[in-house]
Amino acid sequence: MKRDELGDLVAFLAVADERSFTRAAAQLGTSQSALSHTVRRLEERMGVRLLTRTTRNVVPTEAGEQLAETLRPAFNDIRGRIDALSAMRQRPGGTIRITSSRHAAETILMPAVKALMVEYPEINVEVSIEQRLVDLVAERFDAGVRLGERVEKDMIAVRIGPELRMVVAGSPAYFERHPKPVTPHDLTQHRCINLRMPTLGGLYAWEFERDGRPLNVRVEGQFVCNDVPMIIDAAVDGLGLTCLPDDHLQPLLDEGKLIPVLQDWSPPFPGYHLYYPSRRLASPAFALLVDALRYR
Numbered sequence: 470m471k472r473d474e475l476g477d478l479v480a481f482l483a484v485a486d487e488r489s490f491t492r493a494a495a496q497l498g499t500s501q502s503a504l505s506h507t508v509r510r511l512e513e514r515m516g517v518r519l520l521t522r523t524t525r526n527v528v529p530t531e532a533g534e535q536l537a538e539t540l541r542p543a544f545n546d547i548r549g550r551i552d553a554l555s556a557m558r559q560r561p562g563g564t565i566r567i568t569s570s571r572h573a574a575e576t577i578l579m580p581a582v583k584a585l586m587v588e589y590p591e592i593n594v595e596v597s598i599e600q601r602l603v604d605l606v607a608e609r610f611d612a613g614v615r616l617g618e619r620v621e622k623d624m625i626a627v628r629i630g631p632e633l634r635m636v637v638a639g640s641p642a643y644f645e646r647h648p649k650p651v652t653p654h655d656l657t658q659h660r661c662i663n664l665r666m667p668t669l670g671g672l673y674a675w676e677f678e679r680d681g682r683p684l685n686v687r688v689e690g691q692f693v694c695n696d697v698p699m700i701i702d703a704a705v706d707g708l709g710l711t712c713l714p715d716d717h718l719q720p721l722l723d724e725g726k727l728i729p730v731l732q733d734w735s736p737p738f739p740g741y742h743l744y745y746p747s748r749r750l751a752s753p754a755f756a757l758l759v760d761a762l763r764y765r
Contacts, residue, residue, distance in 0.1 A: 582594050
């Protein structure tokens with residue numbers, strides 16, 4: 470159906486319901502003559518008379534009444550849905566779809582989401598746990614949570630967590646058998662636990678920096694895994710050194726189950742951010758979520 474054909478149907482139904490070109494024209498904000506021309510064009514296109522016109526009133530023909538009965542429920546449904554969308558602008562409601570890595574979802578996203586859903590029962594949230602970077606627009610997500618350095622430049626990014634540092638650490642049992650590395654180059658003499666990257670499948674190169682000069686080191690060891698909790702367990706069990714963001718390891722560092730090394734080679738980097746394509750016409754529910762997550 471062409472766009473002008475839909476407009477003709479709206480015009481016809483207004484006349485059929487009002488039984489008057491004058492009243493229908495006032496309702497639609499047009500002239501009586503333009504409305505009469507529109508209905509005549511519709512009748513010519515359909516090849517059937519839809520309205521019987523007299524000097525006193527306008528009455529739908531049998532064909533016109535059948536068409537009106539067909540159009541009323543459809544247009545009422547459209548009106549109802551538009552009203553519902555307008556109501557969403559007035560009160561927080563609707564569904565927010567978010568993609569996030571598991572650790573960020575557990576430690577940052579979910580505490581805010583739980584509190585939001587309790588306070589606003591009409592807000593629904595769907596969280597999809599993904600390690601890969603997701604195309605928000607193509608996969609119809611409202612927002613994503615990732616490390617700041619992994620957010621695309623064309624996205625709006627809101628900081629939702631503190632800065633992080635990469636930490637190289639091993640268990641006390643491991644360091645009983647091996648000397649602590651002094652520089653990243655010493656890692657070639659150590660058993661290291663490699664992380665298999667989820668997006669391209671390569672191994673993560675351990676990243677260091679000192680005096681503004683970056684240094685990446687390819688490490689080797691007996692164990693490779695694409696799951697961070699399993700890597701942490703392996704490090705605690707003494708299978709080798711691990712290199713992960715400090716928010717993953719801090720409880721174990723505090724308990725002495727892991728010992729950090731090479732700390733002066735690990736400067737801070739941007740932590741977790743909520744990112745999304747546009748600020749334009751954000752729903753009240755989404756605005757509340759952004760405010761709840763914003764790092765202060």
